Amino acid sequence: MFVDLAFTPHELEKKELAGKSVVVIDALRATTTMTVAFENGARAFIPVGTVEEARELVAKNPDYLLAGERRARPLEGFHLGNSPRDFRPDKVQGKTIVMTTTNGTRALVAARGGAEVFIGSFLNLGALCERLVEARRDVLIACSGEKDLFCLEDTVCGGAIVERLEKTGHSLTKTDAAQAAKVLHEQCEDNVHAMLCSCEWGIYLEGLGLGKDVRICAQVDSSKVVPVYREGKIFLDR
Amino acid sequence: MFVDLAFTPHELEKKELAGKSVVVIDALRATTTMTVAFENGARAFIPVGTVEEARELVAKNPDYLLAGERRARPLEGFHLGNSPRDFRPDKVQGKTIVMTTTNGTRALVAARGGAEVFIGSFLNLGALCERLVEARRDVLIACSGEKDLFCLEDTVCGGAIVERLEKTGHSLTKTDAAQAAKVLHEQCEDNVHAMLCSCEWGIYLEGLGLGKDVRICAQVDSSKVVPVYREGKIFLDR
Numbered sequence: 288m289f290v291d292l293a294f295t296p297h298e299l300e301k302k303e304l305a306g307k308s309v310v311v312i313d314a315l316r317a318t319t320t321m322t323v324a325f326e327n328g329a330r331a332f333i334p335v336g337t338v339e340e341a342r343e344l345v346a347k348n349p350d351y352l353l354a355g356e357r358r359a360r361p362l363e364g365f366h367l368g369n370s371p372r373d374f375r376p377d378k379v380q381g382k383t384i385v386m387t388t389t390n391g392t393r394a395l396v397a398a399r400g401g402a403e404v405f406i407g408s409f410l411n412l413g414a415l416c417e418r419l420v421e422a423r424r425d426v427l428i429a430c431s432g433e434k435d436l437f438c439l440e441d442t443v444c445g446g447a448i449v450e451r452l453e454k455t456g457h458s459l460t461k462t463d464a465a466q467a468a469k470v471l472h473e474q475c476e477d478n479v480h481a482m483l484c485s486c487e488w489g490i491y492l493e494g495l496g497l498g499k500d501v502r503i504c505a506q507v508d509s510s511k512v513v514p515v516y517r518e519g520k521i522f523l524d525r
Numbered sequence: 526m527f528v529d530l531a532f533t534p535h536e537l538e539k540k541e542l543a544g545k546s547v548v549v550i551d552a553l554r555a556t557t558t559m560t561v562a563f564e565n566g567a568r569a570f571i572p573v574g575t576v577e578e579a580r581e582l583v584a585k586n587p588d589y590l591l592a593g594e595r596r597a598r599p600l601e602g603f604h605l606g607n608s609p610r611d612f613r614p615d616k617v618q619g620k621t622i623v624m625t626t627t628n629g630t631r632a633l634v635a636a637r638g639g640a641e642v643f644i645g646s647f648l649n650l651g652a653l654c655e656r657l658v659e660a661r662r663d664v665l666i667a668c669s670g671e672k673d674l675f676c677l678e679d680t681v682c683g684g685a686i687v688e689r690l691e692k693t694g695h696s697l698t699k700t701d702a703a704q705a706a707k708v709l710h711e712q713c714e715d716n717v718h719a720m721l722c723s724c725e726w727g728i729y730l731e732g733l734g735l736g737k738d739v740r741i742c743a744q745v746d747s748s749k750v751v752p753v754y755r756e757g758k759i760f761l762d763r
Contacts, residue, residue, distance in 0.1 A: 294532065294675060295536075297535055297673075298533075298673075298674055301672070301673060302674075434539070435535075435536075435539060436536055436539060436540075436702070437702045439701035439704065439705055442705065463675060463676050463724050463725045464674070464675045467675070467680065467705070467709055470708065470709055470712050471705055471708055471709070474712075486701050487701045
């Protein structure tokens with residue numbers, strides 16, 4: 288199995304996606320929040336690039352919920368932000384949610400050429416890796432990064448995937464990027480929460496009073512759901 | 526002191542360079558080769574982006590030497606490749622060398638906005654860090670990468686700079702990228718040569734029979750020269 292990793296959507300766009308399992312990670316917070324939403328009964332997410340696009344789509348489909356943020360701040364008239372605590376069962380049960388976030392959406396769009404696209408976070412590492420092994424495809428881990436620059440938390444999460452895949456006993460061929468991510472994960476696997484608190488985006492979120500969200504994003508293996516992104520929608524296919 | 530790192534020229538282009546000391550690294554092999562050439566008496570390098578540009582410049586200035594490669598292979602009619610072993614005293618003493626390489630040149634061009642731009646490699650780590658401390662500016666480490674993608678060897682070399690700066694006792698504020706580079710360096714500082722042999726580009730060079738070059742690139746602290754890049758030329762300013 289060949290395992291590669293892109294630190295940013297720009298890097299992802301330069302890579303060959305065809306025939307691969309692609310995993311999109313925005314650990315703080317979008318892909319964590321999606322996982323929590325599915326745990327709480329959400330039907331689907333429709334990720335879109337702009338706030339305008341999101342508003343138009345919900346105007347045409349009044350049953351949809353409008354969710355998202357820009358630099359972790361809420362958007363006017365939106366039903367939900369990007370906090371996992373927003374997506375409670377009473378709000379999201381059975382709902383389709385149109386979502387736009389700073390970085391996660393761009394990574395999803397760049398990932399569309401993959402044979403399969405999965406949503407990954409620290410919450411669903413184990414379940415996700417089972418799906419990857421089952422798929423028997425080469426793996427490309429797509430970090431959302433921050434404004435097309437490296438961010439530590441997505442890379443460490445990607446490194447956790449590399450390490451788990453290796454532990455399944457499959458022979459792995461790793462690129463420099465996948466190897467580096469694995470090393471970065473090894474260095475903090477005993478305390479993912481501390482890493483999330485000390486990385487740039489984590490510090491920013493704490494400063495906005497969102498430390499509770501950071502704690503949720505550190506709940507390794509708390510979920511068994513593996514959302515897939517297919518034909519413009521994110522949903523559970525089993 | 527604020528320390529940041531760009532994994533690729535594309536990332537560098539997105540960062541603020543003004544007022545900073547920028548260090549350009551292409552550890553395998555361009556910045557190593559330049560350091561060796563200055564040790565052997567070269568006068569200056571003029572880095573250019575294309576093979577055509579290099580040929581034209583040397584046609585106009587017959588005293589100049591023509592050097593470079595594409596994917597580590599020699600170019601027709603060039604006096605020198607990009608192997609440090611090519612730049613012997615009898616060839617480069619007193620010479621100005623027009624150079625074009627796959628990745629290093631792009632990083633140099635992207636670095637031009639820095640207050641000062643230094644040439645870094647494993648060979649001149651100690652001397653380079655002395656210059657950085659003396660300059661008292663924020664530091665931005667610019668890895669050349671491979672075709673605008675992450676490469677391990679430049680990042681590890683950048684991580685070595687971060688670590689050395691920290692050891693000077695200066696209080697450092699590190700970005701996620703600088704912190705990650707430091708961790709990656711710590712993991713292989715006892716054997717830089719082994720890391721250079723196991724990274725993607727090192728494996729490629731070994732496959733071309735260039736293992737001797739890789740060994741030279743691993744000679745930590747073997748040189749005291751710190752080339753600077755200023756007004757289109759690389760030279761020693763002291």
